[in-house]
Amino acid sequence: MLKGSNFFKRFTKKAENDKNVRVALFGKHPVFDDHMEIIGERSELVTRFRDLVYSEGIGKVIDKGLWSEIDNASLIPFSHYYVWKLGRDVLFGKLWASSDGKGRRDYPMLICVQSSYELFSEESEFNMDLFDEVQDEIQAAGAFAELEDIVKATEEKFCSIFNDIEKSPKNKDVKFEGLKDVLFDEGVVSEKLKRVCYQLLKDHVHLSNFQNEKISDKDVWEVRVPDNLMFEAFEGFENYSVKRGLVIWLSFIEKFFSSALDKFIFMPSEKNYFDLIVGKPEARNLYCLKAGLAQMPLTTEIPYKTEEFENNFKVRFV
Incomplete structure (x- = not known):
């Protein structure tokens, strides 16, 4: 572990x-x-x-x-x-x-x-x-x-x-104001974020808190997300930059996963998406580095059936 x-x-x-x-x-x-x-x-x-x-x-x-x-x-x-x-x-x-x-x-x-x-x-x-x-x-x-x-x-x-x-530190904690409203709204942006949460958490949504659970170092989670998704979803995030996007996504992941787990984010410099990997990556997880959208579509574009997950997620995580 x-x-x-x-x-x-x-x-x-x-x-x-x-x-x-x-x-x-x-x-x-x-x-x-x-x-x-x-x-x-x-x-x-x-x-x-x-x-x-x-x-x-x-x-x-x-x-x-x-x-x-x-x-x-x-x-x-x-x-x-x-x-x-x-x-x-x-x-x-x-x-x-x-x-x-x-x-x-x-x-x-x-x-x-x-x-x-x-x-x-x-x-x-x-x-x-x-x-x-x-x-x-x-x-x-x-x-x-x-x-x-x-x-x-x-x-x-x-x-x-x-x-x-x-x-002269200026940083404020990254906060996801109104996360529940954003996730369970009927809009396009909400649906995209919901799909990301589904892919990350679908196998463990029954757990009350990842922070207190023992997770095997063989468990790996991976998503591909638009780099500006959080800036579209939450009004409090402004002045987009790649580094700011990396910080926001790391903060979001740590709402659900222990800080003791590896968290990687890769961004092709000529593209507009992030590849997020949680856990100890294997070769199949780093395939994303050179795989385009034809091989690995954005997680936000995959039409998952999320109804049961949504019900559990509302109770357990938000």
């Missing part, structure tokens, strides 16, 4: 003494003839993320040939913003298509920033497109030392951003 895992206890204890930002880089780069070792932070969280998403996730999708079954015109290229939340801590950044020194392009490159969720969720001028500039610098680098310098400079940049946030 993940909730009691030694990893979670070790990491959260360690994180209390860490500085507020760490940066890591790994994946494929022309400077290296094969997979690049981690440059920068080698914390347990970074290593776990690399193993779950890169080695065991993307690696197994490639080994199984799942993406090779999609025609090239429908494939989504590696170019994703992402965030991973575990407990009070987050890892966020960008992954993009790259190659090693031998020209092999199956695996991406990833830049990761490790910090606290409190800092990540604060309102600030920082948005995820800051990583586009970092990507350009990494792609232009021609030596290991240059990559090291980029990692250090990125860490300094985020240290400065988050230090300013700590001096």
Whole structure:
């Protein structure tokens, strides 16, 4: 059971003494003839993320040939913003298509920033497109030392951003005012949000509170949602940005799932949807990275029969 895992206890204890930002880089780069070792932070969280998403996730999708079954015109290229939340801590950044020194392009490159969720969720001028500039610098680098310098400079940049946030925090708790009214209204937006809740909670709607239930680390939930759905559904959410959307969806998921469960969100930088994964992902869950809407439609567009679920949901969760 993940909730009691030694990893979670070790990491959260360690994180209390860490500085507020760490940066890591790994994946494929022309400077290296094969997979690049981690440059920068080698914390347990970074290593776990690399193993779950890169080695065991993307690696197994490639080994199984799942993406090779999609025609090239429908494939989504590696170019994703992402965030991973575990407990009070987050890892966020960008992954993009790259190659090693031998020209092999199956695996991406990833830049990761490790910090606290409190800092990540604060309102600030920082948005995820800051990583586009970092990507350009990494792609232009021609030596290991240059990559090291980029990692250090990125860490300094985020240290400065988050230090300013700590001096003058502005964030307010994300609240879903009128959630019950929104969910059980007859409008189109309400129907979309209802379908998302159904897909996430249909198998466990009988539980009174996920926060107090022991859930196996083999349980995984996955939905694909329009990035602006929450901004359409709730009047209190304004000034859309990718980072703000990530924070709102993480907050929504944690209304129902324990903070000790892994929570991933990936967003293709050229698309307008998020892929949400709750739990320890397997290869089939990371298939979403390159699968377009023809292979994986938006959860909001699937006409589920939700009547029984709605009745239970009203009593148990709202």
